[in-house]
Amino acid sequence: MxxxxxxxxxxxxxxxxxxxxxxxxxxxxxxxARVVRGKREAIRFATVCVLARGHVLIEDVPGVGKxxxxxxxARSLGLxxxxxxxxxxxxxxxxxxxxxFNQKTQAFEFVPGPLFANVVLADEINxxxxxxxxxxxxxxxxxxxxxxxxxxxLPEPFIVLATQNPLEYQGTFPLPESQLDxxxxxxxxxxxxxxxxxxxxxxxxVEKTLDELQPAxxxxxxxxxxxxxxxxxxxxxxxxxxxxxxxxxxxxxEFQLGVSTRGAQSLFRAAxxxxxxxxxGFVIPDDVxxxxxxxxxxxxxxxxxxxxxxxxxxxxxxxxxxxPVPL
Numbered sequence: 001m002x003x004x005x006x007x008x009x010x011x012x013x014x015x016x017x018x019x020x021x022x023x024x025x026x027x028x029x030x031x032x033a034r035v036v037r038g039k040r041e042a043i044r045f046a047t048v049c050v051l052a053r054g055h056v057l058i059e060d061v062p063g064v065g066k067x068x069x070x071x072x073x074a075r076s077l078g079l080x081x082x083x084x085x086x087x088x089x090x091x092x093x094x095x096x097x098x099x100x101f102n103q104k105t106q107a108f109e110f111v112p113g114p115l116f117a118n119v120v121l122a123d124e125i126n127x128x129x130x131x132x133x134x135x136x137x138x139x140x141x142x143x144x145x146x147x148x149x150x151x152x153x154l155p156e157p158f159i160v161l162a163t164q165n166p167l168e169y170q171g172t173f174p175l176p177e178s179q180l181d182x183x184x185x186x187x188x189x190x191x192x193x194x195x196x197x198x199x200x201x202x203x204x205x206v207e208k209t210l211d212e213l214q215p216a217x218x219x220x221x222x223x224x225x226x227x228x229x230x231x232x233x234x235x236x237x238x239x240x241x242x243x244x245x246x247x248x249x250x251x252x253x254e255f256q257l258g259v260s261t262r263g264a265q266s267l268f269r270a271a272x273x274x275x276x277x278x279x280x281g282f283v284i285p286d287d288v289x290x291x292x293x294x295x296x297x298x299x300x301x302x303x304x305x306x307x308x309x310x311x312x313x314x315x316x317x318x319x320x321x322x323x324p325v326p327l
Contacts, residue, residue: 038196054184078215079118
């Protein structure tokens, strides 16, 4: 069992406290890296989302470890995990749950669906109809669902990792801007480095390692870390820098749709979480620059080009290059 982090932080200086907090985070990432090979940056970003109480959209080709990352994250945190395969005939009640009449009690009882888990993998989310997507939208934004005029709270922590295949367009329903904006980050795992892929081939896969993966961070410690994120200091100049990045996408130019206020808030909180992961009690400009592309790229639309995620990522990179960094 981890020591109470709140008590530990209260007895030592701020700088050393941040390093103490970073130790369990590093153990968590090392545990996930046992099965997700060669993806340290993706693991770090997923950890940042968890600490910042955000959700992750993973857009990549099949078979690169999206499901493995989700399962490893849930197992390493000792949390419940559910995988939902989204299809065109999936109904909101299939993921939220239904009310069933109990003849013994002569009353309707709510039977929770797979959405009532700590870590939910929404596989191929863009294959579901807008009606089903909107049911997930409420859960992501409010962390509760509505069923027959009653509201049910989802378990804490609650993290959605959604996947979609960028190569498939037939039979899909593109996510609306309002739902894309609910995801804190958009990630692309890509193929592993050749050495890691060779090791993966020779070892026969990671299924056995994944099944035997033990929790590296208790739920209570995770909740404490999530509270700690909000106390990471952000200088006023850095807050102005984040606003400058967001405003640069709103002035027209190559952008048809700019970063929302929620997007700027997500970048702010993600930077706090990244600083905590790095063992600091304060945010530096490098944190904002490192996170700008994964946090902002799926929230904007460009006027020209293919309009895919790669085009918007390059557009955000140009905004980063053109915006002065505070000293």
